Amino acid sequence: MRRAALFLALALTFIARPALATENVTDFVLDNGMQVVVIEDHRAPLAVHMVWYRAGSADERPGASGAAHFLEHMMFRGTETRAPGEFSERVAANGGNDNAFTSYDYTAYFQRVAADRLGLMMEMEADRMANLLLRPELVETERGVILEERNQRVENEPGSLFREQTSAAQFLNHPYGAPIIGWRHEIEALSREDLNAYYTRHYAPNNAILIVAGDVTPDEVRRLAETHYGPIPANPAVTERARPQEPPQRAPRRVTMEDARVAQPYVTRSWLAPERDPGDQRQAAALVLLSELLGGGQTSVLTTALQYDNPVAVFTSAFYGATSLDRTRFGVVVVPAQGVGLAEAEAALDAEIARFLETGVDAEALERIKFGLKASRIYQQDNVQSVAQRYGRALTSGLALEDIAAWPGILDSITGEEIMAVARDVLVPERSVTGWLRAPEADKTANTEVMQ
Amino acid sequence: MRRAALFLALALTFIARPALATENVTDFVLDNGMQVVVIEDHRAPLAVHMVWYRAGSADERPGASGAAHFLEHMMFRGTETRAPGEFSERVAANGGNDNAFTSYDYTAYFQRVAADRLGLMMEMEADRMANLLLRPELVETERGVILEERNQRVENEPGSLFREQTSAAQFLNHPYGAPIIGWRHEIEALSREDLNAYYTRHYAPNNAILIVAGDVTPDEVRRLAETHYGPIPANPAVTERARPQEPPQRAPRRVTMEDARVAQPYVTRSWLAPERDPGDQRQAAALVLLSELLGGGQTSVLTTALQYDNPVAVFTSAFYGATSLDRTRFGVVVVPAQGVGLAEAEAALDAEIARFLETGVDAEALERIKFGLKASRIYQQDNVQSVAQRYGRALTSGLALEDIAAWPGILDSITGEEIMAVARDVLVPERSVTGWLRAPEADKTANTEVMQ
Numbered sequence: 001m002r003r004a005a006l007f008l009a010l011a012l013t014f015i016a017r018p019a020l021a022t023e024n025v026t027d028f029v030l031d032n033g034m035q036v037v038v039i040e041d042h043r044a045p046l047a048v049h050m051v052w053y054r055a056g057s058a059d060e061r062p063g064a065s066g067a068a069h070f071l072e073h074m075m076f077r078g079t080e081t082r083a084p085g086e087f088s089e090r091v092a093a094n095g096g097n098d099n100a101f102t103s104y105d106y107t108a109y110f111q112r113v114a115a116d117r118l119g120l121m122m123e124m125e126a127d128r129m130a131n132l133l134l135r136p137e138l139v140e141t142e143r144g145v146i147l148e149e150r151n152q153r154v155e156n157e158p159g160s161l162f163r164e165q166t167s168a169a170q171f172l173n174h175p176y177g178a179p180i181i182g183w184r185h186e187i188e189a190l191s192r193e194d195l196n197a198y199y200t201r202h203y204a205p206n207n208a209i210l211i212v213a214g215d216v217t218p219d220e221v222r223r224l225a226e227t228h229y230g231p232i233p234a235n236p237a238v239t240e241r242a243r244p245q246e247p248p249q250r251a252p253r254r255v256t257m258e259d260a261r262v263a264q265p266y267v268t269r270s271w272l273a274p275e276r277d278p279g280d281q282r283q284a285a286a287l288v289l290l291s292e293l294l295g296g297g298q299t300s301v302l303t304t305a306l307q308y309d310n311p312v313a314v315f316t317s318a319f320y321g322a323t324s325l326d327r328t329r330f331g332v333v334v335v336p337a338q339g340v341g342l343a344e345a346e347a348a349l350d351a352e353i354a355r356f357l358e359t360g361v362d363a364e365a366l367e368r369i370k371f372g373l374k375a376s377r378i379y380q381q382d383n384v385q386s387v388a389q390r391y392g393r394a395l396t397s398g399l400a401l402e403d404i405a406a407w408p409g410i411l412d413s414i415t416g417e418e419i420m421a422v423a424r425d426v427l428v429p430e431r432s433v434t435g436w437l438r439a440p441e442a443d444k445t446a447n448t449e450v451m452q
Numbered sequence: 453m454r455r456a457a458l459f460l461a462l463a464l465t466f467i468a469r470p471a472l473a474t475e476n477v478t479d480f481v482l483d484n485g486m487q488v489v490v491i492e493d494h495r496a497p498l499a500v501h502m503v504w505y506r507a508g509s510a511d512e513r514p515g516a517s518g519a520a521h522f523l524e525h526m527m528f529r530g531t532e533t534r535a536p537g538e539f540s541e542r543v544a545a546n547g548g549n550d551n552a553f554t555s556y557d558y559t560a561y562f563q564r565v566a567a568d569r570l571g572l573m574m575e576m577e578a579d580r581m582a583n584l585l586l587r588p589e590l591v592e593t594e595r596g597v598i599l600e601e602r603n604q605r606v607e608n609e610p611g612s613l614f615r616e617q618t619s620a621a622q623f624l625n626h627p628y629g630a631p632i633i634g635w636r637h638e639i640e641a642l643s644r645e646d647l648n649a650y651y652t653r654h655y656a657p658n659n660a661i662l663i664v665a666g667d668v669t670p671d672e673v674r675r676l677a678e679t680h681y682g683p684i685p686a687n688p689a690v691t692e693r694a695r696p697q698e699p700p701q702r703a704p705r706r707v708t709m710e711d712a713r714v715a716q717p718y719v720t721r722s723w724l725a726p727e728r729d730p731g732d733q734r735q736a737a738a739l740v741l742l743s744e745l746l747g748g749g750q751t752s753v754l755t756t757a758l759q760y761d762n763p764v765a766v767f768t769s770a771f772y773g774a775t776s777l778d779r780t781r782f783g784v785v786v787v788p789a790q791g792v793g794l795a796e797a798e799a800a801l802d803a804e805i806a807r808f809l810e811t812g813v814d815a816e817a818l819e820r821i822k823f824g825l826k827a828s829r830i831y832q833q834d835n836v837q838s839v840a841q842r843y844g845r846a847l848t849s850g851l852a853l854e855d856i857a858a859w860p861g862i863l864d865s866i867t868g869e870e871i872m873a874v875a876r877d878v879l880v881p882e883r884s885v886t887g888w889l890r891a892p893e894a895d896k897t898a899n900t901e902v903m904q
Contacts, residue, residue, distance in 0.1 A: 257703035
């Protein structure tokens with residue numbers, strides 16, 4: 001019954017908003033190498049202005065983890081002509097809001113404003129692209145802010161610490177093994193020179209993508225971009241990114257973390273997995289569908305098997321980061337039910353994955369998932385900022401506009417056989433990390449005390 | 453009986469060779485920053501000439517693993533004025549032999565020749581320090597040689613592959629996690645420019661230590677060194693080494709590698725451990741004694757417990773690399789007896805380490821070990837090349853001559869309480885990696901086939 005109602009709702013949505021299914025995208029490149037993408041959406045007199053740098057935490061100098069994120073903070077702390085904090089104050093004074101985010105492969109800055117304020121946004125963003133002033137005393141202040149952010153988000157969250165440790169175990173060589181926010185001891189040691197080196201090396205128009213989405217025209221964006229970003233010279237030091245890649249992973253790894261603050265223990269397993277590559281997205285698309293089949297919602301394979309048929313778990317899920325410059329992780333999570341141990345939960349997970357690899361994909365489930373992905377893509381198109389973010393993530397992950405355009409069709413055309421082929425390729429023990437997070441057991445505590 | 457005989461033999465050795473117990477060491481620094489250490493030993497008209505660079509595999513650019521070792525090979529492939537292979541040919545023509553080795557913290561070149569050939573050795577070594585010619589076609593030839601070396605030493609040896617995978621799991625952030633010879637895919641991708649960058653950055657007199665041991669005088673060595681090495685200018689780009697350090701390790705890791713070629717399965721466990729630091733060597737000395745207590749020979753704790761009292765193992769051992777620039781590994785190995793599984797062997801290991809941590813150090817065993825270390829040091833002093841190597845390793849690992857001189861006395865003064873304190877500090881689960889190496893089990897093979 002519930003499923004039928006959902007289908008009906010989706011069908012109505014499709015009928016109600018057909019015009020949004022097509023994205024009106026124009027792209028061009030400025031003379032200094034800055035890529036510009038314009039996504040027109042004239043439903044409201046608003047614009048989202050974003051600058052994405054093809055540089056994230058995985059582009060940091062080894063030993064300087066956290067530099068990309070630290071620099072992102074410093075981008076709000078003034079330029080040669082603008083005072084610390086002035087950027088966001090002027091955005092707000094003009095009725096807009098702004099923010100920024102750092103990931104493994106990119107750092108992005110955005111403002112959402114009335115469309116007629118676009119020129120001012122570009123003027124200020126171009127200013128901090130070229131003229132950032134890293135005031136030594138503000139670097140120290142900001143370090144305190146970032147360490148406190150790390151305290152709150154990581155040190156005080158056993159689950160976050162656990163993700164750091166399992167991620168480090170997943171990557172034997174690639175910088176994805178280090179946390180985006182940085183290892184604490186390296187944040188503490190980052191110097192103004194480290195931040196400046198990262199800024200000088202990566203912040204340049206030929207390493208940036210300007211995305212403007214909303215009530216704008218390509219001609220207008222081009223004129224404004226040439227005025228504000230055009231005068232900044234290209235940096236010849238910008239080269240194609242080449243990070244250390246993984247060697248063959250030959251041995252399954254297990255990570256067991258105990259933390260007295262853990263109220264709800266759980267098991268994770270992740271595998272090194274391929275990502276979306278330009279002109280080569282079918283494996284990644286199959287993995288997206290696989291993650292939905294295994295762990296996406298109440299009718300998924302793991303949920304049905306481990307929460308209903310043989311109720312050993314209270315929660316199951318699957319995750320996969322398709323949009324990534326280098327190889328990424330495919331993973332599953334099982335939170336055991338009260339009284340069920342992690343070993344039992346893991347054994348049930350193993351059994352269910354083995355069964356899935358033997359029985360294959362349920363055709364009806366696959367169709368339902370494809371339909372759901374289409375629906376959520378269409379819902380997402382209502383939010384111009386989400387659309388712009390999708391473009392930014394893909395473009396900074398090495399993909400081209402054609403890949404973005406092809407992606408929905410590829411997702412829709414993936415067969416059950418392709419999903420099973422990629423599942424057999426990826427879900428192998430050699431490239432897996434199994435993680436257990438739990439509170440110390442009573443007898444284990446005694447043992448640990450002896451060993452301490 | 454056997455023990456008594458050994459003691460007697462050692463006692464006789466002490467009486468017979470008292471003069472060798474004191475090392476006759478002189479050191480000075482050339483104007484260009486090259487450190488020189490002279491170890492006099494006039495028993496034979498021979499000299500060992502060594503140049504140690506404070507640069508090893510842990511100083512490579514990330515993604516360029518294997519560069520230090522590759523460059524070591526290229527150092528035999530000619531300079532601007534000397535043909536490929538000429539170096540070793542001339543050493544041999546002068547009745548000597550030569551070689552080189554690369555480790556995490558250093559790269560070293562040495563020749564053993566008649567003492568009157570020392571000038572020629574310096575002339576040739578100085579030439580390749582300053583004038584190496586990386587001929588592109590020879591880089592390609594040498595890449596084939598090195599890949600074949602990796603085939604033989606690593607790919608064809610499951611135990612070596614296993615050490616690579618466990619070492620990568622031990623270090624979450626530090627470059628010690630990458631193999632000295634390099635990951636295969638990175639050796640394949642190393643460019644002539646990578647090798648040249650490493651050479652230009654690290655091969656300079658102010659980053660090198662000249663060690664001359666044998667039938668030489670400090671005055672003579674100084675005169676020759678000033679003639680041959682003196683004209684090479686210091687490189688201002690040489691700075692103190694600072695590699696990425698480990699974050700807190702919060703979760704025990706397990707690595708299980710299956711390889712059909714494994715005839716004899718085994719269990720290893722290693723812990724992140726402190727190293728010898730300048731003026732701060734007591735913890736490392738205590739760990740050296742701990743490794744001997746646990747796994748050094750037929751009367752050690754693990755051997756007695758696991759091979760004799762409860763014979764679950766056919767071999768047990770402990771390892772520790774005290775002389776290291778950064779934090780290193782302390783480990784144990786247990787090879788189970790026929791019919792004993794890895795789980796059972798590991799449980800016996802756990803039980804024995806727990807028992808040891810409760811009962812503490814046997815005073816008589818500690819005295820015996822200290823005596824044995826003294827004896828082997830004195831034996832080793834017979835070999836001037838071993839003595840020179842000991843100096844080279846220590847000096848390139850950040851230690852000073854005073855630390856080398858103090859080390860035997862420190863080892864001798866360590867108490868059982870200090871050993872137990874460091875054991876409780878180091879042998880904690882959070883910083884451990886447990887490794888299982890075995891052939892695929894019959895039923896596991898079937899399972900793996902399904903998953904492949």
